[in-house]
Amino acid sequence: MRMSRLFLRTLRDDPSDAEVDSHRLLVRAGYIRKVASGLYSWLPLGARVLQRVSEIVREEMDRAGAQELLLPIVQPLELWERTGRDKSYGPLMFKFEDRKGTGFALSPTAEELVSAIVAGEYTSYRDLPVNLYQINWKYRDELRPRFGLLRAREFLMKDAYSFDRDLAGLQAAYDAMFDAYGQVFTRCGLTFRAVKAQSGEIGGDTSQEFMAVAAVGEDAFVWCESCDYAANTEAATRRPTHQSAAPAAAGPRTRVHTPDLPGVDGVARHLGTSPDLVLKCIAFDVDGELGLAVVPGDREVNEFALKGALPGQTVRLYRDSDFTAHPDLPKGYIGPDFVGAKVVLCDSAVRAPHGWVTGANEIDHHTTDTVLGRDFTPTAWGEIVVVAPGDQCPSCGAALRIDRGIEVGHVFQLGTKYAEALGANYTDDAGEQHPMVMGCYGIGISRIVAAVAEEHHDDNGLAWPAALAPYDVHLLALGDVGPAADALYSELTAAGHAVLYDDRDARPGVKFADADLLGIPVQLVVGTKGLARGVVERKMRVTGERDELQVDAVVPALARA
RNA sequence: CGGGAUGUGGCGCAGCUUGGUUAGCGCGCAGCGUUCGGGACGCUGAGGCCCCGGGUUCGAAUCCCGGCAUCCCGACCA
Numbered sequence: 332m333r334m335s336r337l338f339l340r341t342l343r344d345d346p347s348d349a350e351v352d353s354h355r356l357l358v359r360a361g362y363i364r365k366v367a368s369g370l371y372s373w374l375p376l377g378a379r380v381l382q383r384v385s386e387i388v389r390e391e392m393d394r395a396g397a398q399e400l401l402l403p404i405v406q407p408l409e410l411w412e413r414t415g416r417d418k419s420y421g422p423l424m425f426k427f428e429d430r431k432g433t434g435f436a437l438s439p440t441a442e443e444l445v446s447a448i449v450a451g452e453y454t455s456y457r458d459l460p461v462n463l464y465q466i467n468w469k470y471r472d473e474l475r476p477r478f479g480l481l482r483a484r485e486f487l488m489k490d491a492y493s494f495d496r497d498l499a500g501l502q503a504a505y506d507a508m509f510d511a512y513g514q515v516f517t518r519c520g521l522t523f524r525a526v527k528a529q530s531g532e533i534g535g536d537t538s539q540e541f542m543a544v545a546a547v548g549e550d551a552f553v554w555c556e557s558c559d560y561a562a563n564t565e566a567a568t569r570r571p572t573h574q575s576a577a578p579a580a581a582g583p584r585t586r587v588h589t590p591d592l593p594g595v596d597g598v599a600r601h602l603g604t605s606p607d608l609v610l611k612c613i614a615f616d617v618d619g620e621l622g623l624a625v626v627p628g629d630r631e632v633n634e635f636a637l638k639g640a641l642p643g644q645t646v647r648l649y650r651d652s653d654f655t656a657h658p659d660l661p662k663g664y665i666g667p668d669f670v671g672a673k674v675v676l677c678d679s680a681v682r683a684p685h686g687w688v689t690g691a692n693e694i695d696h697h698t699t700d701t702v703l704g705r706d707f708t709p710t711a712w713g714e715i716v717v718v719a720p721g722d723q724c725p726s727c728g729a730a731l732r733i734d735r736g737i738e739v740g741h742v743f744q745l746g747t748k749y750a751e752a753l754g755a756n757y758t759d760d761a762g763e764q765h766p767m768v769m770g771c772y773g774i775g776i777s778r779i780v781a782a783v784a785e786e787h788h789d790d791n792g793l794a795w796p797a798a799l800a801p802y803d804v805h806l807l808a809l810g811d812v813g814p815a816a817d818a819l820y821s822e823l824t825a826a827g828h829a830v831l832y833d834d835r836d837a838r839p840g841v842k843f844a845d846a847d848l849l850g851i852p853v854q855l856v857v858g859t860k861g862l863a864r865g866v867v868e869r870k871m872r873v874t875g876e877r878d879e880l881q882v883d884a885v886v887p888a889l890a891r892a
Numbered sequence: 893c894g895g896g897a898u899g900u901g902g903c904g905c906a907g908c909u910u911g912g913u914u915a916g917c918g919c920g921c922a923g924c925g926u927u928c929g930g931g932a933c934g935c936u937g938a939g940g941c942c943c944c945g946g947g948u949u950c951g952a953a954u955c956c957c958g959g960c961a962u963c964c965c966g967a968c969c970a
Contacts, residue, residue: 340902340903343918344903346903347903348962348963367961368962368963595969614970632969648968648969649970664970690970717969809929810929837928838927838932839928839930840930841931842931843930847930859928
């Protein structure tokens with residue numbers, strides 16, 4: 332491509348509305364332009380990168396045995412009503428009506444539609460397994476789009492759906508997708524981890540997220556320094572801190588006046604102690620009764636862990652409205668011995684060998700030297716805190732760490748939820764009907780572009796991994812070298828390289844600066860000085876390494892690289 | 893949804909407090925000349941519904957009211 336003809340305008344100044352590096356540089360380098368909040372146009376360079384990521388994903392999906400299809404983006408709302416997700420997805424969906432008043436939505440994902448299609452075609456165990464995927468635009472009217480492509484309202488996603496006879500089949504499909512995902516992100520040059528996750532809105536059981544490690548990532552995840560344990564903060568757990576209660580060294584329990592101090596930090600400061608010696612009692616609803624989650628004051632309750640600790644029961648943390656409905660609850664001053672509590676679920680850290688400062692079950696009062704066993708008795712134990720750095724890994728005991736990441740992929744074992752709702756059943760070899768067992772697997776393709784830009788750039792601009800760069804080689808013609816540069820351009824193109832040829836009538840400094848900003852991996856500089864000695868200069872964008880190549884050795888040299 | 897900030901040629905910004913010529917600056921763009929290995933310089937030029945609507949006033953980018961848009965922070969943890 333001759334740069335003199337490329338639809339491109341680079342910007343010298345950072346766009347005022349871009350905060351993170353990927354957004355800032357993709358706009359400055361002319362890859363994307365914002366149309367509205369969370370909506371972007373992909374200019375030619377950006378479109379090529381998106382295409383290259385798509386191609387990598389396509390190759391790995393095909394290799395893993397999945398089959399590509401293409402589903403409509405506009406989907407009847409009726410389909411979503413059948414699984415109830417028109418409500419649960421609710422405001423996240425872009426909804427509208429056609430001229431006849433029929434409801435439609437722009438697809439935020441496609442479990443319903445795929446299930447309905449499979450239900451309409453396949454009915455026999457002989458048909459299974461099958462794994463279908465598409466690469467298509469998805470729409471979510473996000474609460475708060477931000478960080479450019481990282482949380483957009485329109486984004487390109489690869490979504491795959493597997494259908495199996497049983498759980499063993501699902502596990503095999505899931506494993507195949509998991510491995511393929513590792514290949515995709517490795518090929519894209521991302522530093523990533525697969526972390527255990529909660530399934531969230533989509534439903535189902537086992538799920539793992541692929542997180543590209545990045546300081547600007549919106550999600551924190553926990554990982555172990557010495558083994559491969561990794562989980563997002565919702566799903567993460569730790570080893571119990573105390574297996575059994577040691578006798579607490581404490582004096583008599585004492586009631587103290589703590590006026591207007593509902594917060595742990597304020598109470599600790601007021602009493603000259605530290606937050607980790609204060610017990611926090613968080614009220615929750617368990618099957619309509621009052622429960623208390625008891626954790627040290629420097630910790631937070633993990634609502635997912637809380638639910639996991641009380642299997643089979645419906646658990647929900649109290650909201651302001653619950654406290655309004657229960658004026659008898661001294662919010663901020665509840666102790667673990669509160670009389671109305673049917674369940675007192677303590678974290679293992681509560682077994683620490685010392686007395687605690689706790690709420691005195693009365694507004695403006697706390698008690699000191701509150702002792703486990705003497706002053707309060709838990710009804711249950713569990714690991715219910717949000718994991719913090721330094722906690723022990725549940726599988727090996729080494730220290731856990733927390734990093735931030737960008738969720739670039741997510742694999743789920745869904746089970747039969749959608750198959751049942753949409754009638755995706757099959758007949759087995761004994762003539763009996765069963766719902767198909769589903770998995771679903773997503774990759775944020777446009778988000779990968781941003782995540783890679785986030786990881787691969789420097790002060791001068793982008794620095795694409797070779798696999799994703801919009802062009803392989805950036806050929807710069809400096810000064811009066813037209814014929815030689817033209818010849819090289821033709822040779823390289825003929826040899827199969829995607830070449831961006833800066834044939835513009837611009838000064839060298841402009842060309843160098845733009846080349847670094849665009850971030851194509853190999854820069855070839857044809858200048859009058861070098862040409863006089865029969866050489867062109869090669870610069871590697873990532874490392875900055877330079878060397879010289881004889882003009883007639885350029886094509887073979889690049890072929891080797 | 894709550895809080896904060898912003899909206900002025902394609903991009904980045906000043907002007908607004910204290911209303912008053914023809915609305916400025918840098919980049920970019922066009923023409924001419926000089927220059928030519930890390931975002932050159934000079935001269936000339938084009939390009940603006942000052943976010944939208946209403947109001948105050950002889951007069952509004954500027955003051956008032958109401959919208960809209962964009963960005964940031966937060967969105968239950970006692």
